[in-house]
Amino acid sequence: MTTTVTPTAPARDLRDHLERAPMSLYQWLIVACAVLLNALDGFDVASMSFVSVRVEEEFGLTGTELGVVISATLIGMAIGSIAIGRIADLIGRRWTVLGSTALATLGMYLAASATDVTQLGIWRVLTGLGVGGILTSITVISAEFASNRWRGLAIGIYAAGYGVGAFAGGIAANGLQADFGWRAVFLAGALASTVLLVILVLVLPESVQFLTRRPGSDKALARIARRVGFDPARASVVAERSAATEGTHAGLQGIFGGGAATVTLLLWLAFFTVMFGFYFVNSWTPRLMVDAGMTAEQGVIIGMMLAIGGALGSVLYGVGAARIDREKLLLGFLGLSAIAIIAFVLTTSILVLAFVLGVVVGMLVNGCVAGLYAVAPTRYGTFARATGVGAALGVGRAGAILAPIAAGSLIDVGWTNVALYSTTAGLLLVGGVAVFLLTRRPVAPDAV
Known part of the structure; x- marks a missing residue:
């Protein structure tokens, strides 16, 4: 998995080196950290669904009350993605990831000590805030440290972490x-998560794109340069860029x-x-398959098949993105998912x-999620990138929150499985139209 840099066109600066040179072991280690962080998301969501029956029994919850508790983490994630994304553009991606991981870890410890449903709900929101902040920044870091050739694969492997974490949550x-x-x-x-936080402190760097635009970052840039095989003395040299193409608008102005x-x-x-389609398929399919005539055990097996396919799909998208335009490949995944x-x-x-x-x-639906993770960072300049990706993730989490609630309501009024799944397929096609229109728009001047 390497590319070659043309001898007559040496890298102009560290950013150019990361974009064009073969990916170093350190860069793949950063991707591995991203996988583990995304696995934290999968573990958290899956573990709550697996323990929901015992939580319901201990606290004597109604179905509606249990649904609120289950959605608490997703609500926290939506808020965290939007709010913490902006913080990442102000103070840097590394510190945001570390702080968010610590927040999610604290939420898990507190959830383990909850003595009533109100406490559990609050601590689940806290965990969600941390996970939302993690995903906002680590998506950007993964994209920025991957080379142009292997960026799609790096994001695909990162997205596969969700399935790994969900599987681990089930085992636990x-x-x-x-x-x-x-x-x-x-x-x-x-x-x-505590062990992972220690690893991140030792391994995770700050975004090079962020550092090159911050005064006094020479030592940090030189340290990263040594790890990726670039001349540290040239690490702080930034290629000349015109004001018109700098792409430095931040915050709301940037998006x-x-x-x-x-x-x-x-x-x-x-x-x-x-995200609506992803969470509908993954949260309701085992139950709906029982309504369709399967046994409960067979419904669980279907759920496992979805998880296995999801892990494969993310990697499949990444492999394809090394050879096919990322947005065109995403369009293909969306169309095939609907079918x-x-x-x-x-x-x-x-x-x-x-x-x-x-x-x-x-496989296909999770590949669509991986595709969006790969495409979103290319659409914003450096100082708006985490804000833009975070806002998009937050809106996606709104779809994730709405999906199980809307499906339950539609089932209550008599919708059939065919109607539910067909509507979900239609929504994915609407997403395909959005991506198609996105292909008609230029990428950010300093896109990754």
Whole structure:
């Protein structure tokens, strides 16, 4: 997985080196940290769903009350993505990731000590705030430290971390709560997150794009340069850029000013529809398959097929992005996802085929999420990048929150499985239209 730099065109500066040179072991180590951080998201969401029955029994919750507790983390993530994204553009990505990881870890420890449902809900929101802040900044760091050739693969591997974490959450829930209670699952997550925080302190660098625009960053840039095989003496040299192409608008001006509003709204529409579809498919499919005539065990297997497919899909998108334009590839994934979802719901009576299509649906839908993660950072300049990506993630989390609630309401009024899945497929096509219109807009002048 290497590329070659043309001998007659040496790297102008550290940013240019990261963009064009073969990726170093250190750069892949940064991607590995991103995978583990995204796994924290998957673990947290999955573990709550696995312990929900015991939480419901202990606190005597109604279905509505349990639903609020389950959604608490997603609400926190939406707020954290938007609010903490702006902080990352002000103080840097590294400190935002470290602080957000510490916040999520604290939330997990506190959730393990909750004595009533109100406490649990509050601590789940706190955990969500941290996870939302993590995803905003680590998505940007992953994109900036990956070379142009392998950026899609790096983001794809990063997105696959969600499935890894969800799988780990299931193992932890099944192995711990029977003997030690549901709180042990959150305690296990908190301990793992504590170890990860120590690793991040030792490994995670600041964004080079951010450092090159901050005075007094020469030592930090030289340290990164040594780790990626670039001349430290040239690390702080920035290529000449005109004011018109600098792309340094920050905050709301950076995501709404200078023609960026259209890009932002298209990204929001794409994130909302894709995340709605992703969370509907992953949260409701096991239950709806039971309604379709499967046993509860078979419904769980379908859920596992979706998770397996999801991990594969993220990597598949990344491999494809090394050879195909990222946005065009995302369009293909969106179209195929819509087709696969309809084929899946129409063939649930054929068990083997349903299992196979479950893998395909999980693969394609998660590939769409990976695609959005890869595309979003290219649409904003350095000082608006975390703000823009964070806002898009926040809107996406709104879709994630709405999906299970809307599906439950529609089921209550008599919607069939075919109607539910067909509507989800239609929303993915709407996301495809948004991405298509996005391809007609230029990328940011200093895009990664």
